[in-house]
Amino acid sequence: xxxxxxxxxxxxxxxxxxxxxxxxxxxxxxxxxxxxxxxxxxxxxxxxxxxxxxxxxxxxxxxxxxxxxxxxxxxxxxxxxxxxxxxxxxxxxxxxxxxxxxxxxxxxxxxxxxxx
Amino acid sequence: xxxxxxxxxxxxxxxxxxxxxxxxxxxxxxxxxxxxxxxxxxxxxxxxxxxxxxxxxxxxxxxxxxxxxxxxxxxxxxxxxxxxxxxxxxxxxxxxxxxxxxxxxxxxx
Numbered sequence: 001x002x003x004x005x006x007x008x009x010x011x012x013x014x015x016x017x018x019x020x021x022x023x024x025x026x027x028x029x030x031x032x033x034x035x036x037x038x039x040x041x042x043x044x045x046x047x048x049x050x051x052x053x054x055x056x057x058x059x060x061x062x063x064x065x066x067x068x069x070x071x072x073x074x075x076x077x078x079x080x081x082x083x084x085x086x087x088x089x090x091x092x093x094x095x096x097x098x099x100x101x102x103x104x105x106x107x108x109x110x111x112x113x114x115x116x
Numbered sequence: 117x118x119x120x121x122x123x124x125x126x127x128x129x130x131x132x133x134x135x136x137x138x139x140x141x142x143x144x145x146x147x148x149x150x151x152x153x154x155x156x157x158x159x160x161x162x163x164x165x166x167x168x169x170x171x172x173x174x175x176x177x178x179x180x181x182x183x184x185x186x187x188x189x190x191x192x193x194x195x196x197x198x199x200x201x202x203x204x205x206x207x208x209x210x211x212x213x214x215x216x217x218x219x220x221x222x223x224x225x
Contacts, residue, residue: 035215041217042203043159043203043215044215045212045215048212104161104164107160108158109157109158110158
């Protein structure tokens, strides 16, 4: 596709349930990022995938959060036993980053998660 | 620790000029990005600076001083559609982006 896509756009769930959020990056982009943004706040880094390398999970807030990226393309962020504090917009971004040099991240529209 | 500081909110008048400042303290520096984010939407890329000086792109310009750990985004001929949050982000020595909390810009007619 032309841009990064995410699904669902909105997700309402009950406390304690598991949720899965999906991200389709721009074709050919080797790097994929997940961020979380609470209302009126900046972006909080969660996890980063680069090619076939082991992901950088340093931003995951707890072991309830996990992510995988299959075939170097689509990624799924899973939150187990959701809590009300998990409510936020979850943003995915991708870039053409090669080893080293900086480049531009392009964002998807986000998934708004509400935990009741 | 790593830190990006930018004002929380600014107000400006349609047709005027506004400067949004960003100061940073990071572990290394590999470039500074400015993104625009309209309410309820994803951030979109505006500019990238890695060398000192001014980068101009239409009505928007971005300035960087690495020695001062300082950047600004300059918006000219403000339009109502420029009402948005402006995010400053610095790429550190590990090539990870460190994000500021964003500056909410309110444009008044």
